[in-house]
Amino acid sequence: MGALEIKPLVLWSDALIYMLVVVLVVFFYRLRNDPQTRERWGQVFSSRLGMMTFTVIMVYVGVALLDSLHFRKALPNPEGLESTEVFYDNKVTSVLDVMLDGMGDRFERTYSAPFALKSFEKSNMVDAQGNMLRDYAFLTHAGGHLASGDNKWTDVLRLSAIALAWGLAGAAIIVGLQWFFLRGSIYPWYASWAVQTAVICFAVWLVYISHFYHVLGTDQGGTDVAFQSIKGIRTGVLLGTLSTLVMLPIAVTLGVSAGYFKGWVDDVVQYLYTTLSSIPGILLIAASVLLFQVYIDLNPDFFSVGMEKADARFIALCFILGLTSWSSLCRLIRAETLKISQLGYVQAAHAFGVSHTRILGRHILPNVVHIILITFVLDFSALVLAEAVLSYIGVGIDPSMGSWGNMINGARSELSREPAIWWTLTGAFFFMFLLVLAANLFSDLVRDAFDPRSTAGRSEA
Amino acid sequence: MSTSADIRMRIENLKVRLSETGEEILKGVSLELRAGKIFALVGESGSGKSVTSLAAMRLLPEALHITEGAVKVGEQDLFDLPEARMQSVRGRQVAMIFQNAMSALNPVQTVGQQVAETLKLHTSLRGDSLRQRVVQLFAEVGIPEPDARFSFYPHQLSGGQQQRIMIAMALACEPDILIADEPTTALDVTIQEQVLKLIRELTRSRQLAVLLITHDMGVVRNTADEVAVMYQGNIIERAGVEEFFHNPREEYSKRLIDALPDLTHFQSVAVEEPLLQLDEVKVHFPIRKGVLQRVVDYTRAVDGVSLAIGRGETYALVGESGSGKSTLGRAILNLETVSGGNIRFKGDAIGSLARREMLPYRKLIQVIFQNPFSSMNPRMTVGDIIAEGMVSLGLGLTASEQEERIGQLLDKVQLRREYSQRYPHEFSGGQLQRIAIARALAVEPELIICDEPTSALDVSIRSEVLGLLQELQREFGVSYLFITHDLSIVPSLAHHVGVMQAGKLVEQGSAEQILTAPQHPYTQALLNSVPRLDPE
Numbered sequence: 001m002g003a004l005e006i007k008p009l010v011l012w013s014d015a016l017i018y019m020l021v022v023v024l025v026v027f028f029y030r031l032r033n034d035p036q037t038r039e040r041w042g043q044v045f046s047s048r049l050g051m052m053t054f055t056v057i058m059v060y061v062g063v064a065l066l067d068s069l070h071f072r073k074a075l076p077n078p079e080g081l082e083s084t085e086v087f088y089d090n091k092v093t094s095v096l097d098v099m100l101d102g103m104g105d106r107f108e109r110t111y112s113a114p115f116a117l118k119s120f121e122k123s124n125m126v127d128a129q130g131n132m133l134r135d136y137a138f139l140t141h142a143g144g145h146l147a148s149g150d151n152k153w154t155d156v157l158r159l160s161a162i163a164l165a166w167g168l169a170g171a172a173i174i175v176g177l178q179w180f181f182l183r184g185s186i187y188p189w190y191a192s193w194a195v196q197t198a199v200i201c202f203a204v205w206l207v208y209i210s211h212f213y214h215v216l217g218t219d220q221g222g223t224d225v226a227f228q229s230i231k232g233i234r235t236g237v238l239l240g241t242l243s244t245l246v247m248l249p250i251a252v253t254l255g256v257s258a259g260y261f262k263g264w265v266d267d268v269v270q271y272l273y274t275t276l277s278s279i280p281g282i283l284l285i286a287a288s289v290l291l292f293q294v295y296i297d298l299n300p301d302f303f304s305v306g307m308e309k310a311d312a313r314f315i316a317l318c319f320i321l322g323l324t325s326w327s328s329l330c331r332l333i334r335a336e337t338l339k340i341s342q343l344g345y346v347q348a349a350h351a352f353g354v355s356h357t358r359i360l361g362r363h364i365l366p367n368v369v370h371i372i373l374i375t376f377v378l379d380f381s382a383l384v385l386a387e388a389v390l391s392y393i394g395v396g397i398d399p400s401m402g403s404w405g406n407m408i409n410g411a412r413s414e415l416s417r418e419p420a421i422w423w424t425l426t427g428a429f430f431f432m433f434l435l436v437l438a439a440n441l442f443s444d445l446v447r448d449a450f451d452p453r454s455t456a457g458r459s460e461a
Numbered sequence: 462m463s464t465s466a467d468i469r470m471r472i473e474n475l476k477v478r479l480s481e482t483g484e485e486i487l488k489g490v491s492l493e494l495r496a497g498k499i500f501a502l503v504g505e506s507g508s509g510k511s512v513t514s515l516a517a518m519r520l521l522p523e524a525l526h527i528t529e530g531a532v533k534v535g536e537q538d539l540f541d542l543p544e545a546r547m548q549s550v551r552g553r554q555v556a557m558i559f560q561n562a563m564s565a566l567n568p569v570q571t572v573g574q575q576v577a578e579t580l581k582l583h584t585s586l587r588g589d590s591l592r593q594r595v596v597q598l599f600a601e602v603g604i605p606e607p608d609a610r611f612s613f614y615p616h617q618l619s620g621g622q623q624q625r626i627m628i629a630m631a632l633a634c635e636p637d638i639l640i641a642d643e644p645t646t647a648l649d650v651t652i653q654e655q656v657l658k659l660i661r662e663l664t665r666s667r668q669l670a671v672l673l674i675t676h677d678m679g680v681v682r683n684t685a686d687e688v689a690v691m692y693q694g695n696i697i698e699r700a701g702v703e704e705f706f707h708n709p710r711e712e713y714s715k716r717l718i719d720a721l722p723d724l725t726h727f728q729s730v731a732v733e734e735p736l737l738q739l740d741e742v743k744v745h746f747p748i749r750k751g752v753l754q755r756v757v758d759y760t761r762a763v764d765g766v767s768l769a770i771g772r773g774e775t776y777a778l779v780g781e782s783g784s785g786k787s788t789l790g791r792a793i794l795n796l797e798t799v800s801g802g803n804i805r806f807k808g809d810a811i812g813s814l815a816r817r818e819m820l821p822y823r824k825l826i827q828v829i830f831q832n833p834f835s836s837m838n839p840r841m842t843v844g845d846i847i848a849e850g851m852v853s854l855g856l857g858l859t860a861s862e863q864e865e866r867i868g869q870l871l872d873k874v875q876l877r878r879e880y881s882q883r884y885p886h887e888f889s890g891g892q893l894q895r896i897a898i899a900r901a902l903a904v905e906p907e908l909i910i911c912d913e914p915t916s917a918l919d920v921s922i923r924s925e926v927l928g929l930l931q932e933l934q935r936e937f938g939v940s941y942l943f944i945t946h947d948l949s950i951v952p953s954l955a956h957h958v959g960v961m962q963a964g965k966l967v968e969q970g971s972a973e974q975i976l977t978a979p980q981h982p983y984t985q986a987l988l989n990s991v992p993r994l995d996p997e
Contacts, residue, residue, distance in 0.1 A: 034840060035884055036839060036840065036884065036886070343835045343836070344830035344831075344832060344833075344835045344836025344837070345835070345836050345837055345838040345846075347791075347796060347828070347830065347836075348828060348830065348836055348897075348900065349849065349853075350794075350796055351794050351796070351823060351826070351827060351828045352823060352827075352849055352850035352853050352854060352904070353816075353819065353820045353823035353824075353853055353854055354849060354853040355853065358853065362838070362841070363838050366838075366840040367838070367839070367840065
């Protein structure tokens with residue numbers, strides 16, 4: 001039996017996210033035929049900013065997808081035990097962990113600053129003479145390769161140069177391939193290639209350097225902060241998309257039926273969302289999460305590994321966020337449907353005796369898609385930020401699952417000590433900031449392209 | 462004849478380009494505005510008439526820029542002035558009024574305050590004398606009880622009064638030149654006439670030089686002293702107004718003039734069996750109030766209308782906005798619930814049928830809407846749009862038969878067959894209205910309700926669409942209920958006319974009878990406000 005025996009493990013959130021990707025691909029493939037939609041997406045992607053932000057978002061999504069391929073490694077049989085049964089590690093590994101080349105396995109004892117060689121705190125040690133002394137201990141996984149006289153920063157520069165060369169070589173291959181296939185394209189691909197080159201160089205550099213140093217230091221438990229920040233990507237991206245996925249059907253169904261059928265349907269839907277939006281969101285979410293946590297704790301048999309427990313809580317959080325945040329989209333869609341159902345083509349459809357389902361499917365829904373799209377991209381960044389807030393007040397993601405909110409939560413008290421421990425916060429902030437900024441800029445472009453008011457203004461000018 | 466001393470503003474060889482593509486929008490426009498005279502700039506949408514006025518005032522949107530030309534007020538070229546000086550020119554020397562008064566007035570300030578605001582900027586009047594001046598202006602533009610109206614908010618005034626307020630604001634600083642961009646287009650005909658009369662009077666009494674921009678030849682006939690026709694960025698013809706209407710040189714000008722009604726020829730009335738009969742039809746909308754939404758009163762949109770439409774006949778339903786004529790059309794289509802009375806189609810009562818029971822009649826009664834841009838789903842191809850009725854009413858055609866039928870229909874409305882693969886946004890308003898007609902014809906109806914089908918179209922296209930409708934009537938013997946606010950298209954089209962006011966049919970009869978010998982005062986008022994070729 002090989003040492004690399006693995007057992008795939010599909011978490012619920014993994015299944016959902018891959019399903020979502022398939023659905024989105026099919027959806028856009030079908031939209032491809034609609035010239036108006038094509039033209040508008042063309043407008044988004046013909047700007048350099050659109051290309052760059054989209055590439056950044058795609059990198060994040062790619063990382064999240066890689067991090068969603070989970071498996072458990074087989075444990076080597078204990079010595080002396082001759083058994084054909086294979087035991088699997090309780091620790092769940094993802095493809096991303098493998099690609100990061102053990103970055104997550106290089107633990108220290110506790111805090112250490114970025115690129116530090118010694119621990120941030122003193123600990124008891126025994127020197128060669130057997131005397132007890134208290135000093136800064138050398139780190140296990142940083143700077144071990146240095147001879148005693150070497151300058152640390154010259155070494156970092158040397159390693160960076162090597163990593164950069166590798167990164168550029170890799171980028172040249174990947175970009176070159178794209179260039180070969182996309183030569184005649186009218187879109188500004190070079191903007192995307194610039195971002196890709198930067199991302200590839202950064203990734204290669206990070207993975208390479210992390211063999212020798214902790215680039216963003218380590219946290220209280222001694223885990224590499226850069227690694228944690230990267231693991232936070234999956235949580236952020238999944239939370240953003242899955243919550244929206246839960247929210248969309250509710251908002252669209254209720255909004256469209258309220259606007260189209262009016263009368264008592266409208267009354268009921270309006271009653272629902274006014275009630276929902278008058279309950280403070282955070283309280284509602286906190287209460288629901290705590291309830292679900294109790295359920296998880298009372299039913300430990302449902303989950304074979306700890307990761308599944310964390311995953312269940314994560315999915316519950318997505319559902320709760322989705323269930324509590326549909327009211328604003330619902331309101332928008334209701335208003336738009338009210339407007340559209342007064343327009344000539346819906347009236348004409350009535351005059352032709354077209355059935356309700358057909359009118360809804362052919363005339364109303366395709367014409368509110370732009371609102372759904374705009375809300376999807378706008379809400380995405382809001383949800384990523386919401387996760388951070390929720391984790392901060394302790395009702396967010398399970399602490400065993402890496403997330404930016406948890407990192408920020410862990411870092412808050414350490415900021416006030418002197419010298420401050422700033423790197424945990426910086427790591428989480430940097431990765432979250434990049435995603436939210438890209439998503440916001442991209443959503444602005446999408447809104448400009450799809451909002452009928454902005455396009456109307458342009459065509460009249 | 463006026464001398465060059467009267468010239469207040471001179472636009473010389475004005476050229477404007479689209480910044481992005483370099484396309485030329487104005488190709489060298491020259492004109493002079495004289496004191497006490499109204500200069501009308503006529504043209505259809507997109508001809509560049511509004512661009513001319515905006516360029517003259519240096520108010521062009523960013524996408525456009527001026528490449529050549531001069532605008533002189535006195536000896537001063539406006540294009541040489543710095544922007545700060547230009548601001549004082551706008552308002553003090555040159556004032557503008559726009560089409561939509563409601564959106565130009567601030568809804569949270571009283572109209573008096575808004576006019577006073579303009580006065581404060583340009584004069585030294587303050588306090589009581591300022592208020593006096595505003596009230597005086599209100600009186601001058603014919604606002605009843607000017608003192609009380611000072612503290613009214615815009616929404617408390619009618620459309621005509623709002624436009625009068627705009628005019629008062631424009632006059633506040635005693636300008637020499639007034640630019641009026643479609644000042645009456647948004648108004649009903651009777652009010653339109655009053656506002657135009659006001660502009661005429663003010664031109665004489667204040668010796669204003671007026672540039673009147675309009676697409677409506679009737680307005681020109683009754684108001685202007687001099688006319689210039691714009692077509693694709695050029696002035697193609699320029700003449701005194703009498704000269705122009707009696708002796709137009711250009712073919713295009715003739716077409717514009719031909720759009721005016723000819724009150725000497727009418728459709729002959731043949732007695733026919735009635736296809737559609739309305740008997741005391743009422744449509745009342747409940748007004749609900751309070752927490753429990755009790756019905757306290759009704760809006761009587763249609764209040765007891767009886768009429769009959771014969772086979773192959775056109776019945777024109779005329780009235781101003783809010784008179785209930787569109788609601789009546791929707792009630793016949795069963796899109797509105799009828800509160801009282803009977804609607805009979807070929808003898809069957811169809812007034813209160815359920816959705817499903819109505820289906821067999823859907824095939825027979827069709828509709829064409831006012832705005833061709835909103836009456837087509839932007840996400841469906843023209844072919845799908847035309848086919849929709851055929852599919853949902855189950856005509857049972859195979860795919861190839863259906864395609865052939867769509868082709869035939871496009872032929873009928875004089876469009877190319879390939880158009881069935883295109884999307885609505887690729888077409889002009891006139892073409893879209895043809896598609897709408899094809900869509901209605903697709904199910905071979907016997908009655909088509911035309912709800913202002915031409916009011917969103919330019920004049921020259923309007924007559925084409927009306928001609929097409931008449932041709933189809935002769936060919937298929939289809940009847941029309943023609944809902945319109947525009948009396949001028951009635952004579953050539955309608956056999957019978959009904960005049961609606963506030964939900965009631967105040968007068969009806971044959972077209973000739975109504976248009977030559979109206980009985981009801983409201984019909985007379987409507988007719989008087991229709992611009993005619995020969996006012997005498």
